[in-house]
Amino acid sequence: MSITAAPEATHDAAHDPMRDSAEHPTLAHVAALAGVSSATASRVLNGSARVSPTARQQVRDAVDRLGYVRQRAARAVDRRPRSVAAVVCEPNARLFADPFYSRVLAGASAAFAERDMPMLLAAGERPASLQRYLSSGHIDGVLLIYCRSSHPLVVTLPALGVPVTLIGRPLQGSSLSYVDADNRGGARQAVEYLARTGRRRIVTIAGPPDVSAGVDRLAGFREGLERAGLEPGPIAYGDFTRPAGVHAMTRLLDHRPNLDAVFCASDLMAVGALHALRQSGRRVPEDVALVGFDDLPLAAFTQPPLTTIKQPVEEIGAAAARQLLAQMSGEPWDEPPVLPTTLVRRQSA
Known part of the structure; x- marks a missing residue:
């Protein structure tokens, strides 16, 4: 969405209020x-609903472009303990159904506990009310877990001066700290493995295109095909x-019934793919090889057990927690933000 230009100033350029905005x-x-009043901009940052969607987006774009950060008010001396919040940017049903989130939260919670830092848990379904609470001074820092690029908390919390660390690489250019797995390298490794075992008609079930894990795993899939000298096949998204x-x-089988391998961008999608392959009469791995991503505990108990890419989920949560703590205390952070992934070979490929 384009940003409406501000009216041209009529005063001397030396006193232009935009002149030093970069600094x-x-x-x-x-x-x-953003082309709005200061009151409107303030309402957007404070999570008010009394702003049009167009103005809200223009203010968020302006905040992101300028790198604006509001100075937080000094904390009242109330002797309360410091605390942090972990926000899973998915509906509540996903939070409790997908074991990935419990594992990454366990890693983060353990790292915070080492510093006697309580961790609150929230789902990002109602970002306006959640933003008001997180920026009210009750919370000292926030972990945002796999937020989509359009999620408002990614822009508004840093603008309000709240320390934020992302779990999952930010899609758009951002100065926010983050920790992630090598999603691209892991997906590439999966495809190269399938090619080495003789598979030539490899397709993928990719993740959401507005989440970095989905984008990076799809990019790695394409790189793997290119390195193996294979033509790209159809792509389905989940x-x-x-x-x-x-x-x-089911859609992929309709478009390419002679496929002989599938790379799934998550283990849960691989479990669904395994079911669909069985329903279609395909044998795994004899007819179709199947590789997932995550190495969730269930991957070892599917029939056949699932070959997958292991990402260090608990370590990602712990590293993100330590990075947030360093940011909150003003300490330097020099650990790498991207952790390695490895191929776990089982019977599905």
């Missing part, structure tokens, strides 16, 4: 760049859930 952006600079895997696999 010290203020709320007035944000409002001017939301990392089992039902999405069933639906996507």
Whole structure:
């Protein structure tokens, strides 16, 4: 969406309020760049619903472009313990159904516990009300777990001066700290393995195109095909859930019935794909090889057991927690933000 330009200033350029915005952006600079009043810009940052979607997006774009950060008010001396929050940017049903989230939260919670830091848990279904709470001074830092690029908390919390660390690489250019797995390298490794075992008609069930894990795993899949000298096949997209895997696999079989391998961007989608392959009469791995991503505990108990890419889920959560703690205390952070992935060979490929 384009940003409405501010009216041309009529005063001397030396006193132009936008002149020094790159160095010290203020709320007035944000409002001017967004083409709205300062009151409207403030309402957006405070999570008010009394703003049009167009103005809300323009303010968020301006905040992101300027790198605006509001200075938080000094904490009242109330002797309460410091605390952090972990926000899973998915509906509540996903939070409790997908074991990935419990594992990454366990890793983060253990790292926070080492510093006697309580961790609150929230789902990002209602970002406006959640934003008001997280920026009210009750929370000292926030972990955002796999937020989509359009999620408002990714922009508004840093703008309000709240320390934030992302679990999952930010899709758009951002200065926010983050920790992630080598999704691209892992997907590439999966495809190269399938090619080495003689598979030539390899397709994929990719993740959401607005989540970095989905984007990076699809990029790695394409790189793997290119390195193996194979032509790209059809791509189906899913939301990392089992039902999405069933639906996507059915569509792929309709478009390329002679496929001989599938790379799934999550283990849960691979479980759904396994079901669809059985329903179609395909044998795994004799007719179709199948590789997932995550190495969830269930991967060892499917029939056949699932070959998959292991990402260090608990370690990702712990590393993100330590990075957030360093940010909150002003300490330097020099650990790598991307952790390695490895291929786990089982019987499905």
